[in-house]
Amino acid sequence: MAPMGDNVVVSNIELEKLLSMKGGKGESSYANNSQAQAMHAKSMLHLLKETLDRVQLHGCSDDNEIPFVVVDLGCSCGNNTINVVDVIIKHIIKRYEALGFNPPEFSAFFSDLPSNDFNTLFQLLPPHLSNDNGGVSMEECLAANNHRSYFAAGVPGSFYRRLFPARSVDVFHSAFSLHWLSQVPECVVEKRSSAYNKGRVFIHGANESTANAYKKQFQRDLAGFLSARCVEMKRGGSMFLVCLGRTSVDPTDQGGAGLLFGTHFQDAWDDLVHEGLISSSKRDSFNIPVYAPSLQDFKEVVEENGSFVINKIEVFKGGSPLVVNKPDDAIEVGKAFANSCKSVSGVLVDAFIGDKLSEELFLRVQKRATAHAKVLLHQLQFFHIVASLSFPQSQ
Numbered sequence: 001m002a003p004m005g006d007n008v009v010v011s012n013i014e015l016e017k018l019l020s021m022k023g024g025k026g027e028s029s030y031a032n033n034s035q036a037q038a039m040h041a042k043s044m045l046h047l048l049k050e051t052l053d054r055v056q057l058h059g060c061s062d063d064n065e066i067p068f069v070v071v072d073l074g075c076s077c078g079n080n081t082i083n084v085v086d087v088i089i090k091h092i093i094k095r096y097e098a099l100g101f102n103p104p105e106f107s108a109f110f111s112d113l114p115s116n117d118f119n120t121l122f123q124l125l126p127p128h129l130s131n132d133n134g135g136v137s138m139e140e141c142l143a144a145n146n147h148r149s150y151f152a153a154g155v156p157g158s159f160y161r162r163l164f165p166a167r168s169v170d171v172f173h174s175a176f177s178l179h180w181l182s183q184v185p186e187c188v189v190e191k192r193s194s195a196y197n198k199g200r201v202f203i204h205g206a207n208e209s210t211a212n213a214y215k216k217q218f219q220r221d222l223a224g225f226l227s228a229r230c231v232e233m234k235r236g237g238s239m240f241l242v243c244l245g246r247t248s249v250d251p252t253d254q255g256g257a258g259l260l261f262g263t264h265f266q267d268a269w270d271d272l273v274h275e276g277l278i279s280s281s282k283r284d285s286f287n288i289p290v291y292a293p294s295l296q297d298f299k300e301v302v303e304e305n306g307s308f309v310i311n312k313i314e315v316f317k318g319g320s321p322l323v324v325n326k327p328d329d330a331i332e333v334g335k336a337f338a339n340s341c342k343s344v345s346g347v348l349v350d351a352f353i354g355d356k357l358s359e360e361l362f363l364r365v366q367k368r369a370t371a372h373a374k375v376l377l378h379q380l381q382f383f384h385i386v387a388s389l390s391f392p393q394s395q
Ligand SMILES: C[S@@+](CC[C@H](N)C(=O)[O-])C[C@H]1O[C@@H](n2cnc3c(N)ncnc32)[C@H](O)[C@@H]1O
Pocket: 019, 020, 021, 034, 037, 038, 041, 073, 074, 075, 076, 077, 078, 080, 081, 111, 112, 113, 116, 157, 158, 159, 160, 174, 175, 176, 177, 178, 180, 181, 182, 344
């Protein structure tokens, strides 16, 4: 009998239609497993605000009719995106008021792939604070903490292509998303290629050709992202980007991402093979479409694009992705690790081997992580590439 799961197939073309974080509000949902991202974002707020201070404010007059447009790319479906949009808009309102002007009205676009759980996101949005006379002041904003001072809309589509009309966006923000590739490079799943990722489901510890194929894909994707944004951004606008990164120059050492997808997750796939639940070629055809770039990998693309002024590109220590109440409780650490893994890769794994085998896989991830809880808590650290870019007034 053929091993289970061999009849469920996901092609590269479908990745864009399929990829999403776990929706809803369940135990392994992204909404319930993104506290670490929230903490990492908080530790970078000063860098975000520095970027916002560079945005050219338009229409500084008392009859400011053009809306100020903020976009979060790769918003997913938790509170993080709502919180960051709130921070951005409050900061911009403060800047208008410091100059003695009424702020304009604000539009916020929440953008992600079409399979994102926009329903959960929209349900989390606080009600709109309406002010028929135009923008909302800082006092009104603070007095109505549970309200939003912007018009909200969802935009489905890949951020590697155009999503907005030309010259329509003042601030682009994107956090913890750009390390997701648009596709697994074809040569990585091609048996005769030197880049075939035999025996592995991620590039951590893979051979050099496999890692280089991922690097090329990342750089091609980022180039597409920047080309789209430099058409969409208003002159004088700014962009704040954060994605998983690594400190090593060697792409086969993926740092924190490597520990997340290249150790217990990898071993759990091997367990399924050894237990005869899936074939080894089935495992070998699954690859996590994530690449944690080095500073150099990222910078090269921005410089090559040449449209943006680089205010800052740096590697920033994010910390552990595991948020646990009782760090001494190995079972809790194991669960947190498995949930963390599942919240970001579960949808892909479900599509690839089906829900039942996916459940088996993550049970094995949890068991293995529980057995290595102490090491995980100590070693699992994320680093991020943080980029602050501005689009010049005129070129
Ligand atoms: C880890 S979540 C980050 C969510 C949120 N920004 C936060 O700070 O918590 C990554 C998001 O990037 C999205 N994503 C990945 N590739 C994408 C693409 N090509 N276009 C748009 N969104 C993408 C995923 O669907 C996912 O929702």
